[in-house]
Structures are given as C-alpha cells and as structure tokens.
Amino acid sequence: MTSSLLAACGQGGPDTSKQADAAALVPVETAVVASRAIDASYSGTATLEADREADVVAKTNGVLLKLFVEEGDTVRQGQVVARLDDASPRLSLAKAEATLRKLEADYRRADEMFGKKLLSLEEHDKIKFDLDNQRAVHDLARLELSYTQVVAPIDGVIGKRHVKEGNLIQLNQPLFHIVDFDPLLGVLNVPERELNTLKSEQAVSMVVDALPGKRFPGVIERVSPVVDAASGTFRVTCRFDAQAQTLKPGMFGRIDVIYDRKQDAVAIPRSALIEEDGETAVYVVVQAAPPAPAADAKDAKAPKPEAAAPKPDAPKTAAEAPAASSLQAQRRVIHMGFADGEYVEVRDGLKLGDQVITVGRNAVRDGTLIQIIDTAPAPAAAGVPVAEKTP
Template identity: 80%
Template sequence: MCRTLLIVFASLLLSACGNGGTEKDKAAETVALVPVEAVAAAARPIDASYSGTATLEADREADVVAKTGGVLLRLLVEEGDAVRQGQVLARLDDASPRLSLAKAEATLRKLEADYRRADEMFGRKLLSLEEHDKIKFDLDNQRAVHDLSRLELSYTNVIAPIDGVIGKRMVKEGNLIQVNQPLFHIVDFDPLLGVLNVPERELNILKPGQPVSMSVDALPGQRFPGVIERVSPVVEAASGTFRVTCRFNATLQTLKPGMFGRIDVVYDRKQDALAIPRGALIEEDGETAVYLIVDAPPSAEVKPKDGKAVDAPAPAAAPAAVPAAAALHAQRRVVHIGFSDSEYVEVRDGLKAGDRVITVGRNAVRDGTLVQVLDTAAASASSVPVAEKTP
C-alpha cells in the first residue's frame, strides 16, 4: 500500500514540474555526449626506423664427422662444453692403424737401406740408371704409404674443427663408428646473425654499419645492440624483398641460436618533431586522418554536409548529460605523417602544437559528433578505494 502511494506521489510531482517549466528552461535543453579521451600534439624526439623479425642463427657451426672407422673408446666432452679449434673431443680404437703404421715403417726402413746401397753401386758404375731410379721410386712410394698410415692413426683422435660449444652429441662410448658418421655438432655463439627480408622500398635507406637493437621473447625487458653486417644488392623477384644480415655479440652466451627476435633499425632521428600517439590515426578512403576536439556551438543539433539538421549521434557507451552550450565536438582533419616509432608518429601537416586529438573512442564519433573529454588522471585517482578508518 505504501509503495503504491509513493508511486502516485512521484507521478504527480513530475507532472507539476513539467507544467511549470518556462521557455527559458526548455532553451537549456541537454544533449547526450560521447565520452572520449584526447591527447595534445606536442614536440618530442622521434626516430625513423624499420622493424622486422628474424630467427637468430650462428655465423659458424659444423658437424664433426669420423674420418676413420673403429670403436669409440672414450668421450672427452659433453653437450654444453666450450671447445677450441684442434681440441680432442673423442678417441677411437687405434690398434689396427698402429699396426698398419708399424708395418709401413718397417718397409720404409728396408727400402731406405736398399736405396743407400743402390746409390753407392750407382756411383761406382755397378748399377744401371734404370735400376737406380726404380729403387728410388719404390722408396718414394713407401714414404707416401707411411705418411698415409700416420694420418689414419691421427684420425682416431677426433678433433674440433672450429671454436664453439658442443650443441649436440650423437654417439655413445662403445659404438662402432663408420667413416663420415656425425659425432658432434659445434656451434659458435659469437657472433649470432639475424636475417631480415626487407621490402625493396628500403633498399636505399639501410646500409652496412648502421646500429640496430633487438628484443627476444625468451628474455623480456632486455634489448641487445647490434649492427648491420651486410646488405644484399639483389631484390628477390618473387617476394619483392632483399636480405639484410644483422650481427649481434652473444655476451656471456645470453643469446642463443634459434631464438626469435624483433629487430629495430634506426636510420634517422628528429629531436623536436610534432608528434601524436599512433592510436589517434584513422586510415579511411585512402587518407590518414584524426579527430580534433574543438568548441561546439550552443545548440543541441548538428548540421552535416548536406545542410539538413539531424540529432547528434547516439553514444555507444552510457552518455553524460550536460548543457549543450558547454559541449565540445569532434572535427575530422586529414594529416600528413612522417617518422614513426612503436608509440608515436610525426605530423608534418594538418596539426599545430596544442591541438587535442581523440585517442580513445575515435571509432564511436563522426565529423561533428558532440563529445565529452574524460580526465583520465582524475578517473584513475577516483578508482582507488579509500581505506576505512577504524573507530
């Protein structure tokens, strides 16, 4: 019963207020505004850069293969060990090569003695030139056999062909090793290379020696400096790109081959460019534009280009109701941009310092839409809960 009486009383009160309004009150009509956030264009340093992605790869890496056969008797290194060029990595069974070398040495000593006697006899005219030359030929041939046997024996010590780190071990002790069988994979971590496939329009911009920086997914928050090592002079017809090879020093082996990196090449810098956030740009109809915040006339209506008065567009979010005379509206402005980085773009034409452009809510407005600029700093402060005082 009480609830019904309250409803009736409220209806009568609203009716009385409506009938008692004046023409002056109706003139203070309120309109719905679209809430937006805006940032003023201001001078700031900005870099001209090219960004791309690449997978790091080692400049030098090698598979260590067996040059002779035999049973693997001993492994001297393991995965992750740093090795130097010429270091012994493993040893194979050398019994058979040693016997072959001993046999070659014995035959060599015999032929050397035969040649000394033949040389004396040839000096006394007791041996023909033909027989002397034949003995000398046999001696030279045996020397080659001896050297080959010594070389085969040396192959039982598997050595590192380059400096680096053992990335993979592919055999175990006791395995029977065949000739040319892979045993280890060695990777030289310093330097590491990242290859960018760059569109041909950048061909005259990127040069060897330019500094670069890289971030990798595996090490967030860190950036690694590098330099452009070389630039391919050939543009691939199929993709319309050319190869740019960047070099990075793997300090303390932080970077690893196979890591995925994002590389930024900064090729120019302006200290006082007029810049706005990238989020303010709108690409439509082949033009780059922004929405400015400008003063609105004291009216609840907006006139589009055809001259007919229409109501202001309804907001996408819950609008605020304010007097129309205090409102602002959005104005579309075509701009010409220059340098850009990950956050800001340079505006070369279309804006001046201090112009406010819409960054949040730009998709909900059109040219002439009435807007309300939110104070993001105040909104953030008001969202922090106040601690209750304990009595």
C-alpha cells in the same frame, strides 16, 4: 484531461532534456599534440642463427672408446673431443715404417753401386720410386692413426652429441654438432623501398621474446644488392654479440634499425590514427557551435512582462547560470613523417596544442558531441563559488 497532460509534460521537460543531452555525449580520452624527438626506423623480425657451426665427423672407422666433452661444453679448434680404437691403424703404421726402413737401406746400397757404375740408371730409378711410394704409404698410415683422435674443427659450444661410447663409428658419421655463439646473425627480408635507406655498419637493436625487458645492440653486417623478384624484398644481415651466451641460436627477435632522428617533431600517439579510404586521419577536439535560439511565435508577438531586466541585487537562478561549453570531434586528414614505436610525426594537418582523440575514436564521427574523461580534477564550473577550506 488535456491540460493535465500538458502540465505533466511541462514538469518533466527541462530535466528530461538535460538527461538526454548528457547521454548523447560520447566519452573519450585525448592526447595533446606536442613536440618530441622521433626516430626514423625500420622494424622487422628474424630468427637468430650462428655465423659459424659445424658437424664433427669421423674420418676413419672404429669403435668409439672415449668421449671427452658433453653437450654445453665449450671447445677450441683442434681440441680432442673423442677417441676411437687405434689398434689396427697403429699396426698399419708399424708395418709401413718397417717397409720404409728396408727400402731406405736398399736405396743407400743402390746409390753406392750406381756411383761405381755397377747398377744401371733404370734399376736405380726403380728403387728410388719404390722408396718414394713407401714414404707416402707411411704418411698415410700415420694420418689414419691421427684420425682416431677426433678434434673440434672450430671454436664453439657442443650443441648436440649424436653417439655414445662403444658405438661402431663409420667413415663420415657425425659425432657432435658445434655452434659458435659469437657472433649471432639475424636476417631481415626488407621491402625494396628501403634499399637506399639501410646501409652496412648502421646500428640496430633487438628485443627477444625469451628475454623480455632487455634490448641487445647490434650492427648491420651486410646488405644484399639483389631484390627477390617473387617477394620484392632484399636480405639485410645483422650481427649481434653473444652477450656471455645470453642470446641463443633459434631465438625469435624483433629488430629495429634507426637510420635518422628528428629532435623537434610535431608528434601524436599511434593510437590516435585512423586509416580510412586510403587516407590517414585523426579526430580533433574542437568547440561546438552554440545552438541558435528558437523563438516562439506567440512570445515574439506579445512579450511577457516577466522578460524585464532583473533587479541588480537579485541572485541568479540555476536556469540563468551560463551553460557549460560543448565539445565535438572534428575529422582531419593528416600527412605523416617519421614513425617510431609509439609516436608518429605529423607534417601537415595539426599544430602544437591540439587535442586528438586516442580512446573512443571508433565511436565518434565528424561533429559528434564528446565528453573528455580526464584523471585530473575538473575545474569548477563558471558562476558557481568554490567553498574555501577552513584552517
């Protein structure tokens, strides 16, 4: 019975061993370390806001008789956007004009009498002061009448209308909200380590969630020289053109500030990086060392006659075919340089042509045997002839 078990084990041994070795290989995807241009940049997020916006408020009381603009309309500074009831201010102006004409006539007569020494200086000055005061009252009445024509204080677009025709409007009540779309600003809160890196007039670019696939150019408008002690950041204000009103205030954008470029950087994808124990590392594909041959003690003492050299004409069997080389993962600590959206520069730890693991790196450790999954067809195994296609 023991011999039967040994025979059974002898029959299944080689195939079982090969299947176990194949199962032990961890499938991974790799990328080749190559030379490419990499931009040194800072990326941050910001909500777009208008550089100029204002509320249109009523400067006098009255009933709103007419609206001349609506939400979404473009207006110019000084354009009439609404009209209030002007009956009372118009009557006040007419009354002030009548009083002004009377005082002007009184002053002319008083001036003639003063020249003939028929009027004292005190009475002459009193009439002149009354005339000056009435002129001010007249100008104020004219100003009050002009306030019934509500005008836009800035150029822009009507963002919101707060009132309706027929409403009784009170002094300083908001009627409209005007937004100037050009330019729009995005404010970044940047860590203090970048204080000497970001400067005014540097070019920036932005993508917004509402408009995927589009990138909008801009420029740094100003950089605050003060660092907020609570957050350790400083304010960087970026300016963007409205792009024919494609960009809107309130949109959420991701802003990239490119401040340097290296043309021939040794680069790898970000997906290859591993952050462990405060170090940045990658797994590199290397050739595994061949296992040491295990010699059987009995076979060493008494060599079998079958171990003699095979005849030159004898074909190689499957067991005698050279074994395929094994690959393994090797952990390497690297030092990074510039970094952009997809790639990072490696200043130390890798060389051009190395292969780094990008997919499956979390499943391997230093020395793990791996199998590279490649979409390209694998080359034919050594020692196996390739069938030629017939024409």
